Amino acid sequence: MSPLSSNAPHGQQPLRTVQVLGGGNAGSSAHVRSLAEGLVARGVRVTVCSPVEADRAYDFTGVGAEHVHVPRSSDPVAVAALRTACANADLVHAHGLHASFRAVLALSGRRTPLVVTWHNRAWAEGPRAHLLRVLERRVVRTAAVVLGTSPDLVDRARETGARDARLGAVGLPGQRRPAVLDDPDRLRPKVLAELGATGRPMLLAVGSLERHRGYDVLLDAARVWRDLDPVPLVVIAGEGPLRPELQRRIEDEDLPVRLVGHRDDVPQLLAAADLALLTSRGESRSVLAQEALYARVPLVATRVGGIPDLVGDAAELVPYGDPETLAATVVRLLADPERREELAAAGPRQAASWPTEDETVAQVLSVYDELTQPTPLA
Numbered sequence: 001m002s003p004l005s006s007n008a009p010h011g012q013q014p015l016r017t018v019q020v021l022g023g024g025n026a027g028s029s030a031h032v033r034s035l036a037e038g039l040v041a042r043g044v045r046v047t048v049c050s051p052v053e054a055d056r057a058y059d060f061t062g063v064g065a066e067h068v069h070v071p072r073s074s075d076p077v078a079v080a081a082l083r084t085a086c087a088n089a090d091l092v093h094a095h096g097l098h099a100s101f102r103a104v105l106a107l108s109g110r111r112t113p114l115v116v117t118w119h120n121r122a123w124a125e126g127p128r129a130h131l132l133r134v135l136e137r138r139v140v141r142t143a144a145v146v147l148g149t150s151p152d153l154v155d156r157a158r159e160t161g162a163r164d165a166r167l168g169a170v171g172l173p174g175q176r177r178p179a180v181l182d183d184p185d186r187l188r189p190k191v192l193a194e195l196g197a198t199g200r201p202m203l204l205a206v207g208s209l210e211r212h213r214g215y216d217v218l219l220d221a222a223r224v225w226r227d228l229d230p231v232p233l234v235v236i237a238g239e240g241p242l243r244p245e246l247q248r249r250i251e252d253e254d255l256p257v258r259l260v261g262h263r264d265d266v267p268q269l270l271a272a273a274d275l276a277l278l279t280s281r282g283e284s285r286s287v288l289a290q291e292a293l294y295a296r297v298p299l300v301a302t303r304v305g306g307i308p309d310l311v312g313d314a315a316e317l318v319p320y321g322d323p324e325t326l327a328a329t330v331v332r333l334l335a336d337p338e339r340r341e342e343l344a345a346a347g348p349r350q351a352a353s354w355p356t357e358d359e360t361v362a363q364v365l366s367v368y369d370e371l372t373q374p375t376p377l378a
Contacts, residue, residue, distance in 0.1 A: 030058065031117075033063060047067070047068055068085040094114065096119060187272070188272045191268055209239060215279065280304065293348065301316075
């Protein structure tokens with residue numbers, strides 16, 4: 001009988017797994033919480049190694065997992081803490097490049113199987129880009145299985161030298177799905193008034209303020225929207241190193257854009273938005289794209305990475321780095337309520353094709369089973 005059974009036979013120990021998470025973006029952290037909940041429910045022992053802030057935000061212990069604080073660092077102290085936490089594990093599962101690299105260091109000299117999930121591609125420029133490629137090679141050549149959340153990530157893992165790379169079914173956890181608000185028409189005016197968007201269209205982008213998000217392209221497109229009547233307001237929810245640069249451009253060029261920082265009310269912002277915008281250089285299973293489709297908010301996104309497979313025909317796709325096409329697409333949609341309604345209706349239909357949380361847990365369990373079963377004698 002498989003050790004993954006929730007009803008293990010007398011004397012058989014439950015499978016012991018360690019989930020390793022770095023600082024944790026919203027998508028990977030919510031996924032680990034969902035995965036931990038599903039594994040615990042099936043009789044698997046789960047320890048989540050992450051910064052303590054991640055447990056406060058996602059409550060891994062609340063779904064039955066043990067939490068061990070491991071800083072988001074690859075220094076000897078953090079690696080030693082992770083090595084201790086993994087000492088009795090039957091299998092280690094790391095999420096994201098940096099967490100995976102720490103797991104590789106912590107498991108050095110041990111035969112504990114390592115599973116890696118890549119949720120998104122790591123982005124960097126200059127010398128740091130070379131360092132990331134070195135880390136990627138080290139991780140994928142050490143891992144027993146690499147799960148990519150989109151086909152482009154699977155291809156990248158194989159090209160980098162992975163022994164076994166597969167598409168990982170990753171459903172959007174229930175707590176990330178925008179709930180149907182009780183009275184969106186009542187709440188919408190309040191949100192728009194707070195943002196200064198009363199009587200004008202509101203366009204929403206969500207994500208860290210980093211170069212690969214394409215916010216420079218979004219600001220270029222916003223110059224065109226200044227000529228519309230009424231002028232749409234672009235709201236960007238997120239924080240990051242580019243904030244001073246973006247804010248300077250907004251002020252110097254008098255752009256109709258507001259940086260509102262990190263927000264915990266993205267579902268409310270989405271409910272108030274006329275369009276959602278995703279302008280990144282590369283995306284896999286974008287949380288914003290999934291949330292927008294669930295919430296019936298028309299989405300304009302760049303045709304990159306895993307986005308076309310994710311959204312199907314339920315979004316308008318534009319080339320990356322093309323502010324003219326982005327601007328024109330938004331202008332066309334704002335003037336075409338019928339097309340916006342078509343996209344709104346297509347969103348939930350496309351979302352119904354995505355993996356469920358149960359399917360995600362089932363696939364992960366099958367991978368664990370492969371890696372932990374005794375090898376039959378010849």
